[in-house]
Amino acid sequence: MSNKELLQEYSKSIKTLKKECAKAGISDDEFKQMYFESIRDLDDNLVNQNQSFFNKYKFLIVFFIIILFVLFVTYDFKSIYSCFLCNVQEYIYPGLRLLRKISIPFLSLFPSLTDLYQETCLIQNPFFTVVDMDCWPCSSINNIGEVFNPQPVHKLQVAPFIYKTDQPEIDILALKSLYIKNKDIFDKESSKVLTNNKYYQTPQDIFESEILKEYLYIWKFNHFNAARILRQIIPRPKIVPKFGQSTERFIIVDSKHDNFHIPDTECNFAFLLVLSGTRIIELQPAEECKHQCKSFKMELKKSYLLWYNWWYWRPTVPASKSNETFIAHVGSYC
Structure with a gap:
């Protein structure tokens, strides 16, 4: 009633x-x-x-x-807090991974939800270091090996390695064609391209010019629609499990041939896939692990993928005398 x-x-x-x-x-x-x-x-x-x-x-x-x-x-409050963290810590990342899997169908039905995504950090602190960081995962690594039959990452060790993928070559003309075909989506969701690590340009300024200028371009993708279009020409690598790849991706176009740093990714497991050209890659240990871990240098050719954990290694690309344009794709896995 x-x-x-x-x-x-x-x-x-x-x-x-x-x-x-x-x-x-x-x-x-x-x-x-x-x-x-x-x-x-x-x-x-x-x-x-x-x-x-x-x-x-x-x-x-x-x-x-x-x-x-x-x-x-x-009773010591810190002890209670530490006990709570010890019992809950191991469930945090599995819970977030489960939440990511559950959200995929909703993002497919409502792609506009990705507009609500917020950057984890607006300004990075260049002086940030981890006190008493445990460097044993990288202290025992003496070389970078090549894998010929890659398996998903949960079946392999966390050490860096390289392997040749089935990725076809993608040059600047293919990127231009992809942009023109999906211009509305890219202009809306990925409208800024970092140029020479100094200022931003629009994709239209870059791809509609007759000649590609000798610049370093870092094009960031952070929305579901743009990432789905990008996957049409850059499929998920074999090393990455079906679920867990971050939506955040980077396309690096280097025609300047100067040294630069590979951008840090959202997840700690990251990969650098060469789409066109060849460059020398240097893996330098993190600042906290320089006293225990070695640095490595390797030549990465087109279709080759470098897998690493940026928590321990930071990849850089030194200057090159080559005239070819270097194009690479950077992604990550949580």
């Missing part, structure tokens, strides 16, 4: 009771006095019930408060 029906039923019963009181010789003033006295009695009963409930469990409530106070006073 709805609230309106209950009020109507209550009003009807009061009117009936008033008529019966009038037949019994009770005046309207006496009826009103009796009615308000009954309401006051009802309020008093409710107050008494609440007080009796509090009196009944007062001892337990006070005892519980005292126990909590004693625990926080006598």
